[in-house]
Amino acid sequence: MFIPSDSLGGLSPERKAAVAMRGLFTFVAARVVLAQLQGPAGPTPTGHTSYNQQQYLDLVESLDTPMKGEGGDEWLSALMRKNHALALRLMEVREAYLEEFEWAKVAEMASRETRESNTRLMRASAMASLNATAAEPQGSGASRSMDDA
Amino acid sequence: MFIPSDSLGGLSPERKAAVAMRGLFTFVAARVVLAQLQGPAGPTPTGHTSYNQQQYLDLVESLDTPMKGEGGDEWLSALMRKNHALALRLMEVREAYLEEFEWAKVAEMASRETRESNTRLMRASAMASLNATAAEPQGSGASRSMDDA
Numbered sequence: 001m002f003i004p005s006d007s008l009g010g011l012s013p014e015r016k017a018a019v020a021m022r023g024l025f026t027f028v029a030a031r032v033v034l035a036q037l038q039g040p041a042g043p044t045p046t047g048h049t050s051y052n053q054q055q056y057l058d059l060v061e062s063l064d065t066p067m068k069g070e071g072g073d074e075w076l077s078a079l080m081r082k083n084h085a086l087a088l089r090l091m092e093v094r095e096a097y098l099e100e101f102e103w104a105k106v107a108e109m110a111s112r113e114t115r116e117s118n119t120r121l122m123r124a125s126a127m128a129s130l131n132a133t134a135a136e137p138q139g140s141g142a143s144r145s146m147d148d149a
Numbered sequence: 150m151f152i153p154s155d156s157l158g159g160l161s162p163e164r165k166a167a168v169a170m171r172g173l174f175t176f177v178a179a180r181v182v183l184a185q186l187q188g189p190a191g192p193t194p195t196g197h198t199s200y201n202q203q204q205y206l207d208l209v210e211s212l213d214t215p216m217k218g219e220g221g222d223e224w225l226s227a228l229m230r231k232n233h234a235l236a237l238r239l240m241e242v243r244e245a246y247l248e249e250f251e252w253a254k255v256a257e258m259a260s261r262e263t264r265e266s267n268t269r270l271m272r273a274s275a276m277a278s279l280n281a282t283a284a285e286p287q288g289s290g291a292s293r294s295m296d297d298a
Contacts, residue, residue, distance in 0.1 A: 001242070001249055003177065004184040013177050014251050018258035020169055025263055028152065028162050035153040073266050080274050087274075091267040093150070098260045100150055102163050107252040109167035114174055114247055117222050118240040125229050125236075 022071025025101070029094035033086070034059055058083040171220025174250070178243035182235070183208055207232040 008016045037056040062082065067075040080087035157165045186205040211231065216224040229236035 001181060001245060002184060004180055008177075008180075013173055014254045015258065017170060017173055017255045018262065020173075021166060021255065021259040022263050022266070024162055024166055024169075025259070028157075031153055031157075032150060035151060071262065071266060073270065076266075077270055077273070080270060084274065087270070091270065094263055095267055097150060098263055103252060103256045105163045106166045106170065109164065110170040110174070111247045113167065113220065114171050114243055117171070117220060117225075118244055121222065121226055121229060121240065122237070124226070125233065 019070050022073075023067055025094045025097055026072030026076060026090070027067060028097055029090045030059065030063060032093050032097070033090055034063070055083060055086045055089075058086055168219050171222075172216055174243045174246055175221030175225060175239070176216060177246055178239045179208065179212060181242050181246070182239055183212070204232060204235045204238075207235055 003013065011019075034056070037052055037059065058079070062075070062079045065075065065078075069075060069077070076087055076090060079090070152162065160168075183205070186201055186208060207228070211224070211228045214224065214227075218224060218226070225236055225239060228239070
């Protein structure tokens with residue numbers, strides 16, 4: 001299959017996917033650390049957390065800005081300037097998460113669901129076409145969609 | 150590692166990734182078919198293509214609208230109502246592309262680049278901290294960033 005090289009801004013689909021996945025890892029790391037900082041009880045009504053309030057507040061504030069840059073790197077770099085220890089913690093978590101992420105599961109789900117989605121779309125279209133034929137008198141505009149099907 | 154279940158709108162990171170990958174497959178299929186429709190010589194200056202002008206025009210028009218819906222399904226469903234044969238062709242291509250997509254390469258790149266990015270960010274931060282220490286007199290505000298490093 002010929003994949004045009006300009007289709008994704010000159011990137012291969014695999015490269016594009018890798019960048020997207022890195023962004024996901026960075027985001028997951030941020031949510032994992034946020035949950036750790038909130039502690040078992042979560043933030044108190046006054047917004048205080050049991051553990052490290054400054055890290056918690058810095059992370060919440062950072063999560064308000066979109067994760068720009070390849071794989072969230074620019075976002076992480078900005079966080080590093082704001083709170084060095086927190087950024088280090090996020091980097092540790094996203095690296096550790098690499099071992100946990102189930103690639104095989106993603107591949108299986110994406111492939112199976114693409115096939116299922118194709119089947120579903122074709123079935124919906126066939127039903128619509130059938131209904132149109134049943135509802136309209138013969139020789140009307142429904143004939144074209146029957147030809148296509 | 151505890152992944153908070155509400156972090157991605159209730160989806161697991163793997164599920165979120167699978168949906169994103171399905172969207173990528175749909176987009177790649179659209180670009181593959183577009184290249185096929187343009188033919189070896191590409192569109193002529195008048196916008197005509199050698200092969201199937203209607204499919205070409207319908208696809209170009211559809212590509213102007215964002216690929217909404219899970220994995221581009223909604224977009225494909227709209228295309229199906231506009232040009233049934235074209236949508237079928239895209240579905241065939243995205244299903245065939247499943248066999249070509251190199252998951253192992255994506256996993257390798259995403260993992261390696263996450264590690265490389267961590268190293269790069271830490272090095273940049275260490276350099277900035279070192280420069281700040283060298284440029285400022287002792288006992289100034291630079292001490293905090295040294296503590297963090």
